[in-house]
Structure formats: C-alpha cells, structure tokens
Amino acid sequence: MAKNSIMNDEDLRKIHFFSEFDDDELKKVRSVSNFKTLAKGEMVFFETEPYIGFYIVLKGCIKIFKISKDGREHILHFIYPFDSFAEVPLFEKYEKVSKDEFSYPANAMALENDTKVLLLRSQTFYSLLEKNRSMSLKIISGFAKKLRHLNKHIESLTQDIPKRLARFILEEKKQKFKDGREHFELRMSKHDLASYLGTIDETLSRSLKKFQDDKIITVSGKKITILNKQLLQDSAT
Amino acid sequence: MAKNSIMNDEDLRKIHFFSEFDDDELKKVRSVSNFKTLAKGEMVFFETEPYIGFYIVLKGCIKIFKISKDGREHILHFIYPFDSFAEVPLFEKYEKVSKDEFSYPANAMALENDTKVLLLRSQTFYSLLEKNRSMSLKIISGFAKKLRHLNKHIESLTQDIPKRLARFILEEKKQKFKDGREHFELRMSKHDLASYLGTIDETLSRSLKKFQDDKIITVSGKKITILNKQLLQDSAT
C-alpha cells in the first residue's frame, strides 16, 4: 500500500515477471500492488484463507509449509527476494479464482524481521497479463525454474539425511555466492531446515556434527563454512 | 513419422496444448511431429542424450526416472495419455536449447507394449508457439498442474510408507474413474510403484498386505479394490 523506497524501478525490474517493463508500466505495477512489511513469525496467509492473489518477496525470507494431522510442520519451499509465491492457483481454474472459491494451497510465514512482500491481486494481474503478452513467457520460464527445483527436491527426498543435507549446502553455496568464498549464512533456523529436509532437529544436528567430525564443514551458529568441497560432493551422491 | 489412425484430430485436441487449434493447425502439427510406437521397456531417451524436443503420450504409460550412483532407480513421474513430458528444458535457456547444449533432465521408458508417443522438436515447437500466442496460456496451465502435483508428491514423501501408499491409491482411484466403481488396475509394476513411493519392493509388499489384513483393500495382481474408503482416507493422513 505504502510507497516505499524499496519499491524503486531497479528493484521491480529484478522481479522476473516485470524485467522487460518500461517505466510507465512499472509505475502501473506500483500503483496496483500492495506492499507489506512483516515481522519474523508473522503469517502472510493461511491455507484456509480465500485466495486473493500472489506475492513477491522483496526482502527477507518466507517459508511455505503444511501442517499434517499430527501437528508436524512440513516445509515445501523457502522463498528469497525477487521470487514469487502462490502464483500457481492463478492458472488453474480461472473461473474459480475469479469467484473467490479458491483457498491458498499452503501456509506462508516470514522468517526474518523486516521481511517485505508485494501482493498482486488476481484481477490486477490478469489485466496486466492481457496488456503484456510478453509476460506469459516470463511466467512460463519462472514455472520451468520451479519445476526443475521441485524435481531436484523430490530426487533428494529419496536419499538419506546426510545426502540431503550435503545437497542442500552445495545448492545454497551455489546460490549465495558466485564469488570464491566458501562460507554462507543460513537464513532459516535449524528447526526449519530440518523440516525442509524432511527430518527432525536431532537428526539434522547429528548429521551436521558428523560432517564437522569428518572435517568437511564447520558450523558456527548460522554460519556454515565448507572445508572440503570434494568430500561434500562425494557425500551428496 | 508414420501417419497413423491414432493421430486423428479428436485425439490431438485432447492434448491440452492443442485444444484450441483449428483443423488446419492440427494438420500442421501432424506434419511436423514424429510419431513413435514403443515396446515395454524401450527407452524414449536417456538423460545423457542431447535435448531435441519434448514428447506427448498418446497411448500406454511412460516412467521418468533417475539412477543414483549406487545404481538404484528413482521414479519421478508416471506419464499417462495426453500429457506431455520433458517440456521444461524448452523454457529454461532458449539459447542453449537452440545450440544443442542441453541434455534431457532424466530418463524415460515405456511401461507397456504398444505405447505411442509424439515427438515435437524444439524448433518446430518454438515456431508453433510464435504463431499461436494462445498456446502460452495452455503451457502455463499445464505447468501449474504439474507444479501442484509435485507439491503434493513432496508433501507425501515426508510421510511414512503406508501413508504414501494410501494417498497414491486414493489419487489413482480419483483419476481413473469418476464413476462409482471402487477398483482399478495399476499401470506399472509393483517394483516401479515402490520406486515412485521412494521405497523398495519388500516394504511396498508388506504395506499392501497390512491394508489387506485390515480389510481396507484387496489386491489381486494389478487390480486393487477399495473395500473401506473411510479407513483408507484415515490411513492417508
């Protein structure tokens, strides 16, 4: 809602969907989107809520999760800046989305203080899409990226926990720096990481310890340093 | 390549991408696509092969799988008639696809004799897409459907094996008949089902036995009959 300094043209163009928009079009986006700042632990939406549109993360980190009947939380995705989430329903049953008959497919919560998101309402987005046919190719490629990522995650979930952890660390390292440094900060709690890897705190803790004992990584708080990339890669397969 | 009776307009229109094509456009599709018939166990492609285009299943069943370093097979998807597979690379790195630098992301094998598939080469498809802007919305909705399915699968993989099995049976039942019957035929071997569920033959066999002992289902060869849907649903959550 608020026009904030974080919503400048430069940042908006980092959003894949809008990367080819001109200044006027970006102005349009700014005027029709709602801007929200969230504290750590605050919910973006619950899966019971009626679907009103999708979100884009501008700053911070969001987790998308489900709660199973026994009360356990299962994290499906972490979303980082300039990626969108909850866009899938937009393209499933057009009529239902228009008629407010859709709910969100999962829960979404901010993981850091001062997490900033942009809400694009369904109707707003449909009309943007109509005027910008080029956007549909962007959407396709965004979806393709997500599909590839989910396929990897599925592949990973059939491996044992140390392998999943090794893959996760390598993937994070790759994302976080193209530069040479071999350490990075986890953006989520160990609990959330355990849940994403499909395990529990204790098992994650033991796997991390094992990697440290084997001199493959060091862990200090949220900081992970890769000591021996070769061994880590071996552990991942 | 062969123009076969199975490739009539009616069938082609069942393919989501082409559902709004007129007769002339379908004729075009027929003339540019390659038609293949495969025996059970025959490969459509290996993941080492250069990417040349994507496929649509017209008849039979295809499994998409990876082989891990220890030689175990992990099935990511089963593809049934009128669904496409291996379209994701088309939308990832346009330049690379054009330059033949892409490989298939996994392996694909026919699970039944007389499985029929259609190959659409990358270049062919790009030019179809250019002329039919309406196709991009179809692609998006196809991807959305896949994303939803993968999310469900991921959710499932964090549950124990009996729960995964129960979910799979309920999902298959839903897909296979909107009518009232409570039995259906598995299209894949028990071995392949085990691999898809992220487990092994023995564990699947024991889970099926347990459900039978509990009078929830009966299994006779590939035929599964649901005796008590309520109990099956309870087992799934």
Add this chain to the structure above:
DNA sequence: TCTCCTTTTTGACTTAAGTCAAACCATCTT
C-alpha cells in the same frame, strides 16, 4: 552481567524401513 526463554545438542532407547536370501507364483516358451 544476570536472568529468562528459546534454540540446539546429547544420550539412551524404540521403531520403521532397508538388506539379504530364499521361496513362491504367474506367464511364456519349446
């Protein structure tokens, strides 16, 4: 710096699922 509170780790134990070996069973072939 000292609390209080949350997050993470550790230890002892249980359980689900994987391994290995063998038996069983249904086709299909000759």
Add this chain to the structure above:
DNA sequence: AAGATGGTTTGACTTAAGTCAAAAAGGAGA
C-alpha cells in the same frame, strides 16, 4: 507339461532415523 524367467512375497536380521528427556548454548532485555 516341464523348464525358464521375471515379478512378488516371506522371514530373519541390521541399520537409519525417530522419540523422549534432559542438558547445554545463545540471545534479548532488565
């Protein structure tokens, strides 16, 4: 019908990962 073959099941055993309880380590605020 006998044999061969691949798919499936069974039993005995091992191992990875989950559970529960408690201790240790970190942080935020007084």
